[in-house]
Amino acid sequence: QICLSLVKLLFYLAHSPLGSIVLLDFQPRQFVMVDGNLKVTDMDDASTEELSCKEDNDCTLDFPTKSFPLKCSVAGKCEGINEKKNLFNAYRYFFTYLLPHSAPPALRPLLSDILNATGDLRYGINETLRAFEKVLHLYKSGLYLQKRPLLLKDYISLRGFRTLEGEDYKCWPSYSHLGCLLSVHGAEEAAAICSSQPQCQSFVLTQRRTWTGRPLASFQSSWTDLVPDANAVVYIKRSSSSGERL
Numbered sequence: 001q002i003c004l005s006l007v008k009l010l011f012y013l014a015h016s017p018l019g020s021i022v023l024l025d026f027q028p029r030q031f032v033m034v035d036g037n038l039k040v041t042d043m044d045d046a047s048t049e050e051l052s053c054k055e056d057n058d059c060t061l062d063f064p065t066k067s068f069p070l071k072c073s074v075a076g077k078c079e080g081i082n083e084k085k086n087l088f089n090a091y092r093y094f095f096t097y098l099l100p101h102s103a104p105p106a107l108r109p110l111l112s113d114i115l116n117a118t119g120d121l122r123y124g125i126n127e128t129l130r131a132f133e134k135v136l137h138l139y140k141s142g143l144y145l146q147k148r149p150l151l152l153k154d155y156i157s158l159r160g161f162r163t164l165e166g167e168d169y170k171c172w173p174s175y176s177h178l179g180c181l182l183s184v185h186g187a188e189e190a191a192a193i194c195s196s197q198p199q200c201q202s203f204v205l206t207q208r209r210t211w212t213g214r215p216l217a218s219f220q221s222s223w224t225d226l227v228p229d230a231n232a233v234v235y236i237k238r239s240s241s242s243g244e245r246l
Helices: 002-014 081-098 105-119 125-141 187-196
Strands: 031-034 037-040 060-062 067-069 155-163 180-183 202-209 215-220 226-237
Touching: 002 031, 002 037, 002 081, 002 125, 060 081, 081 105, 081 125, 105 125, 155 187, 155 202, 155 215, 187 202, 187 215, 187 226
Parallel strands: none
Antiparallel strands: 031 037, 060 067, 155 226, 180 215, 202 215, 202 226
């Protein structure tokens, strides 16, 4: 969410009515999240000036660990230098820390491609935004789940119940520090996650949603403490109980 919001912001800066705007003091502390969108808190160090040049050799974009040769345009300006400076700063301050760690395994290669392409400045802001929007579409639609074994048949469902919330086993990247709370596309993906975790014996789907509209699933190491909840469904591994006990 943070990286996508940042890319949308940089897309606007690259195509602003004032021209391409560069953020000269590009640091995480210069941004804040407001209603799920990333905002710049200080525009004092923003500039529309692009580096003047006479030849391509005048257009090297230098960073502490990398340098990038750019083209000198016929207008005597280093082509795209403001856009590329913003994008590489987004890569080194945000993408490298946030992109690799919390996506479903099937989407990680696509995010790795974005990471590598922006780190080498092979993508401009337009290509980067399109790549992010493709990943978001796959994530929200559940298309990344194709050709996976169906495991929900291994679970018994009890509608109108949930397990008591409390401290349980941990997982990454959980929305709760007390246990294992993950976003899923639906019950089938939650069943696949539970089946892959030796500790998991049940999971609960409620009406709680993430910013993408995906439901949150709570994964539990037991299922014995059930309480009524009209908006929830608890799924219990068949191997952990028999129909007679339920």
